[in-house]
């Protein structure tokens with residue numbers, strides 16, 4: 001069957017093409033020189049519980065490390081956290097690096113406290129979307145929301 005079929009079983013989410021069943025694979029990490037580790041552990045737990053194959057790079061992750069891990073894991077999504085306020089600088093150019101590495105179309109998500117202080121989130125989101133991110137989350141977002149987005153986005157990409 002040429003169509004990709006989607007399957008929910010035992011709480012895990014996977015997509016099926018021909019006879020292969022593939023779990024959604026997600027590379028997760030805190031970008032730059034950022035050491036905030038707690039949210040990363042929670043995201044790992046939530047995404048694993050959702051049935052995703054999670055490659056968690058932890059804290060202080062460079063763009064190069066995100067890209068290399070995504071290539072190695074044939075990831076569907078890179079989920080970037082940034083808490084310390086330098087997210088915009090740290091994330092700039094990540095989409096281009098993905099494209100150069102053959103990861104065209106990989107989903108890029110960013111969340112946390114992406115910029116310094118309390119800036120209008122609509123403006124922050126706009127800048128991240130212009131940088132090539134697919135989804136941008138304001139501080140304190142419930143990770144469950146992004147689980148639904150990941151399922152939706154990867155599903156539509158593979159139709």
Ligand code: B12
Nearest residue numbers: 034035036037038039081084085111112113116117140146
């Ligand atoms: C604990 C803490 C620290 C600890 C971190 C210890 C550790 N190893 O984790 C220490 C003391 C080291 C620290 C240091 C610093 N910190 Co600090 N820290 C905090 C604090 C109090 C809590 C962070 C936390 O654990 N939150 C709990 C977790 C569960 O929430 P979370 O991280 O936000 O993650 C959740 C969501 O945001 C969301 N999420 C996160 N990422 C993503 C990504 C995606 C894709 C999605 C969907 C969702 C998502 O889901 C997560 C799980 O629910 C916050 C203030 C606060 N109340 O948030 C400041 C805070 C983050 N720190 C701040 C700052 C400024 C610093 C320092 C720069 C201070 C300094 N001058 O040295 C340094 C930076 C050090 C570094 N290189 O990273 C600021 C950042 C301000 C900004 N962005 O404008 C904050 C907001 C405090 C403040 N109000 O000023 N910090």
